[in-house]
Amino acid sequence: MTELRPIREEDAGAFLALCRQLDEETHFMMLEPGERTTTVEQQQDRIRQVLKRENQIILVAEDAEKLVGYISGMGGDYRRNEKTVHIVIGILQSYTGQGIGKRFFQALEEWAVQHDLHRLELTVMTHNQRGIALYQRMGFEVEGVKRDDLFVDGGYIDQYMMAKLLS
Structure with missing residues (x-):
């Protein structure tokens, strides 16, 4: 079974490889193939910064020692938005x-409740029906x-702004 766990600094290379594979596999992620120029060292620094923050997390899914998905929750940098968490998810x-x-x-919602966070939010392309269905099932x-x-692919795409309030 696929294990979910918090990201670690030493995951930087594998995490970057996962993100690059997602860029190739799907049109639903932000970056296009070849557009991600992050180095392993830069990724490691970004992971370190996330690990220092109480209102930020990256969870990874691991199967047979390979990262196969992730969800990130990034809380705001200021008092006025620190309880709001922007979510990005990608699964091979x-x-x-x-x-x-x-x-x-x-898991992300459990973490958010434990850290007294209030609002979870994300954006999703309006034609990503599977994603929208999952997000709606999750509230x-x-x-x-x-x-x-x-x-995207020579045309403009609308996005839904979706959110869930926790308290």
């Missing part, structure tokens, strides 16, 4: 449909539409 296509996304959201609601927000 060969691991979708196995309940990893649901487990990620359950997220559409709060608005960002029209023509991204330029």
Whole structure:
């Protein structure tokens, strides 16, 4: 079974490889293939910065010592937004449909409650029906539409802004 755990500094290379594979596999992530220029050292520094913050986390899914997915929750930098957590999730296509996304959201929400965080939010391309269905099952609601927000494959794409309040 795929194990979920917090990211560690020594995961930097494997995490970067996972992100690059996700860039290749799906059009639903932000970066296009080849656009990610982060070095292992830069990734390691970013992980270190996340680990220092009470309101930030990256959880990874590991199968047979290979990272196969992640969810990140990044709380704001200031008192006014530190209780709001922006979420990004990515799971390799060969691991979708196995309940990893649901487990990620359950673990992230448990962490958020333990850290007295209030709002979970994300954006999702409006044609990502599987993603939207997962987020709605996890209690997220559409709060608005960002029209023509991204330029993907030669055309503009709308995104939903979705959120879940914890208390």
